[in-house]
Amino acid sequence: MMTWLPRRAAGYRSPVTTSIALFTRDLRVHDNPVLHAAAAADRCIPLFVLDDAIVSSAFFNANRAAFLSDCLADLDRSLRDRGGELVVRRGKLADEVARVVRAHDVTEIHVAADVSRYARRREEALEALGADLHVHDQSINAVPPLSLTPSGGGDHFAVFTPYFRRWETMHRRGVLRAPGRLTVPEISGEAPGRLHHGTPSPELAAGGETVGRELMADWVRTGVEDYADLHDALADDATSHLSPHLHFGTVSVTELLDRAGTASEGAQAYTRQLAWRDFHHQVLAARPESATKDYRTRNDRWRRSDRDFEAWRDGRTGYPIVDAAMRQLDREGWMHNRARLIVASFLCKTLYLDWRRGAQHFVDLLVDCDLANNQMNWQWVAGTGTDTRPNRVHNPLAQARRYDPDGTYVKRYLPALADLAPQHVHEPWTLPEEERKALDYPAPIVDLREAADRFAAARSRKR
DNA sequence: GGGCAATTCAG
DNA sequence: TGAATTGCC
Numbered sequence: 001m002m003t004w005l006p007r008r009a010a011g012y013r014s015p016v017t018t019s020i021a022l023f024t025r026d027l028r029v030h031d032n033p034v035l036h037a038a039a040a041a042d043r044c045i046p047l048f049v050l051d052d053a054i055v056s057s058a059f060f061n062a063n064r065a066a067f068l069s070d071c072l073a074d075l076d077r078s079l080r081d082r083g084g085e086l087v088v089r090r091g092k093l094a095d096e097v098a099r100v101v102r103a104h105d106v107t108e109i110h111v112a113a114d115v116s117r118y119a120r121r122r123e124e125a126l127e128a129l130g131a132d133l134h135v136h137d138q139s140i141n142a143v144p145p146l147s148l149t150p151s152g153g154g155d156h157f158a159v160f161t162p163y164f165r166r167w168e169t170m171h172r173r174g175v176l177r178a179p180g181r182l183t184v185p186e187i188s189g190e191a192p193g194r195l196h197h198g199t200p201s202p203e204l205a206a207g208g209e210t211v212g213r214e215l216m217a218d219w220v221r222t223g224v225e226d227y228a229d230l231h232d233a234l235a236d237d238a239t240s241h242l243s244p245h246l247h248f249g250t251v252s253v254t255e256l257l258d259r260a261g262t263a264s265e266g267a268q269a270y271t272r273q274l275a276w277r278d279f280h281h282q283v284l285a286a287r288p289e290s291a292t293k294d295y296r297t298r299n300d301r302w303r304r305s306d307r308d309f310e311a312w313r314d315g316r317t318g319y320p321i322v323d324a325a326m327r328q329l330d331r332e333g334w335m336h337n338r339a340r341l342i343v344a345s346f347l348c349k350t351l352y353l354d355w356r357r358g359a360q361h362f363v364d365l366l367v368d369c370d371l372a373n374n375q376m377n378w379q380w381v382a383g384t385g386t387d388t389r390p391n392r393v394h395n396p397l398a399q400a401r402r403y404d405p406d407g408t409y410v411k412r413y414l415p416a417l418a419d420l421a422p423q424h425v426h427e428p429w430t431l432p433e434e435e436r437k438a439l440d441y442p443a444p445i446v447d448l449r450e451a452a453d454r455f456a457a458a459r460s461r462k463r
Numbered sequence: 464g465g466g467c468a469a470t471t472c473a474g
Numbered sequence: 475t476g477a478a479t480t481g482c483c
Contacts, residue, residue, distance in 0.1 A: 150478060159477050161473060276474090296476095341474090380474080388473050388476060 017041040018104055018185065020131070022097065022111040023048045023086075024119070026139040026249035027071040028209040029078045029178040033136040038110040039179035045187065046079050046086050047100060048072060050195065051093040053118070058360075062198030063333035063367040064244075067207035071248050072192045074208025084182035088192035094125035104185050106131045113138040115145045115285045141278045142253050143170045145285035156286035158386050160279050167275045175255045201333035204367060205241065212245035220259045227266035231273075232338045235408035239337060240270070243368035246277070253277075277373055283386060284372035291375045292356065294384035298459065302354035311445050312347050313361055315414075318444035320426055321400035322346045324413035331413070333367040338403050344381040345394035350451040352458060355382035383459075391459055393452060400426040416440045 021038035023046065029035060038044045054060055076086035089096040100106060109126055113119075113135045126133050138144050148166050150157055157163035205211075219240045230238035245251035257274060260267045284290055294300075311317050315326035325339035335343070340362075347358040359378040363369050379385025383392065404410055407425030411418050416439055417425055424431050428441055 152478060152480095154478090157478085159473070162478050272474095386477095390475080392474090 016043060016105075017107045018043040018045065019108045019110055020044075020097065020100060020106050021046045022109060022126075023075070024112055024114065024122075024139075024249075025247070026112050026252075027068075027075050028212070028250050028252065029075070029082070030209070030213070031175045031252040031255045032178075032249075033139065033173075033176060034110045034112050035179060036176045037134060037136060038108070039182055041108060043104075043183050043185050044084065045100060045104060045106065045184060046075075046084055046182070047097065048075070048086060048088050048192075049093045049096045050088065050090040052091060053093070055090075055195075055197065059363055059369070059371060060197065061364050061366075061369070062200045063204050063365060064369070065195045065197035066200040066204055067244055067367050068248065069192075069194045070207030070211070071209070071250055073194075074210050074250075076192055078178075078209060079182060079184075082179060082182045084184040085187075086192060087187055093122060094129070097126060098129050101129050101131050104187070108132040108134060110134045110136060112136050112140075113144070114140065115281075117288065137173060139249050139252065139254075141281050142172055142257055142274065143167050143278050145278070145282040148282065156282050157279065158283070159388065160276065160386065163279050163282070164272060164275050167278060172254055172257065175252070175258055201331055201365070201367075203331050204333045205244065207244065207248065207250065207367075209250040212242070212250035215240070215242055215245065216251050216256055216259065220256075220261075224260050224270050225264040225266040228264075228269040229266070231269065232403050234336055234338055234404040235406070235412070237336060241334075243370075244334070247368050247370050277370075280372045280376040283376055290379065290385075291371055295376070295379050295386065296384060296390075298383055298390055300352075300354075300382075300384070300458065303352045305351070305353065308351045308445060309347075309353055309357055311442075312343070312351060312353075312358070316442050317346065317446070318429070318442045319346065319396050319400075320407075320410040320414055320417055320428065320441075321396050321404060324410040327413040329362075329365050333365055335366070336409075338399075339409075340377070341381060342394060342396055342399045344378055346396055348378075348382040349393040349455050350396065350446060350448065352451070352455055355379060355384065391456070393455060395448065397426060397448065414441070 019038040019041035021035045021044055026032050026034060072086060072088060079086050109131045111126060123135060149155060219242065223238060223240060226238060230236050242251055246253055253274060257271060260270055262268050262271060287295060315323035317323055322343050325335055325343045329335045344358055347353050348355050355378045359375055362374050376385055380387045383390030406422045410425055417428060420428060428436060428439055429444060
């Protein structure tokens with residue numbers, strides 16, 4: 001038998017350093033601590049593993065698969081511009097990384113920190129591969145979950161405002177440059193193919209860092225200053241549309257906060273929204289069971305009506321503001337934030353159906369769907385979350401008149417109502433009999449007065 | 464400085 | 475209504 005030294009035998013030092021930059025939810029070359037550090041090695045392998053565990057989970061969907069495909073293709077182009085490429089593998093993450101480690105004498109693995117159980121296991125598995133593991137600042141939040149606790153004790157904040165006061169005082173790291181040239185060992189040479197995972201929404205936005213950075217640039221230049229005034233105006237759609245980019249890390253939240261600044265009222269309001277994201281992440285990190293269980297139960301005995309749920313899901317409730325929003329979700333894989341609030345409240349408070357069903361439908365369609373934000377916002381609306389006013393009900397008509405006064409938003413997604421005057425568009429049942437019958441639009445499935453009474457009665461009975 | 468009541472204020 | 479902070483001992 002020939003003498004053969006294991007590569008990682010004690011005392012052995014490879015003459016060259018070879019790193020893996022393992023991309024996770026940071027699919028960008030700018031302001032990426034992982035890539036920045038990994039690129040300092042002699043050779044660097046930018047790697048993304050499409051983990052079977054994620055692809056087969058109930059939290060993956062066709063829209064996120066399509067968006068992710070865009071992200072990987074764009075990342076590959078950016079890396080090729082720098083002399084590198086993106087290596088994409090599919091399978092069990094640790095196995096795939098191990099294969100690359102063995103095949104290319106990898107000496108160091110760089111990855112971003114993350115608090116989810118999945119991510120902690122990933123770290124353990126990477127630790128066992130023999131190369132030095134460098135876990136960098138997490139990229140998902142501006143302030144990492146569980147790094148702030150109330151001064152009076154407790155492992156997390158349960159109310160937003162005191163959290164935000166502390167959040168604002170936290171130091172943020174500086175924004176990192178994209179690496180210049182990369183030296184990647186001879187490896188695969190093939191651009192990542194598209195991932196097929198069902199049919200995406202027809203008007204799904206494109207993904208990728210290039211698109212994300214353009215959106216960010218436009219947003220900080222012309223959008224954010226009006227955010228305070230316009231963020232709830234449904235028809236204007238004057239929100240950033242950056243949520244899927246924040247989810248996949250094609251835009252860095254640290255860079256975004258830096259560039260948005262706090263000069264205008266709009267920038268301050270927007271910063272607050274980004275802090276809500278971190279707030280929800282720290283709630284779910286501390287109470288992971290809140291993804292499926294009431295954070296604070298109100299002992300609701302939710303109705304179980306498939307008929308009502310399906311009418312809501314398919315945009316056939318007879319309330320135009322609700323139905324338009326559900327059509328937007330179907331068409332774009334995205335929904336205006338104010339509309340999310342309205343439809344969620346309609347499901348939980350008006351129809352009195354379980355928030356989990358609604359949350360799961362969002363998970364199934366939203367391109368930006370983030371578990372912590374989705375579940376905790378649903379719980380907030382349902383009154384089982386961190387809202388300190390658990391009985392608050394959003395009246396869909398009041399919301400519609402206030403945030404879509406002339407019905408432009410409703411008409412955009414419900415062409416059947418295109419010719420209605422503003423005073424009828426949100427309540428087509430007020431039209432004269434014949435005109436109403438001529439509309440291809442259903443009658444309301446529920447009476448708001450009765451629904452409010454039902455909710456109040458259910459809540460008072462159970463306290 | 465720990466523990467408690469009072470106070471403040473919340474998407 | 476209840477969480478967080480503040481003020482008091």
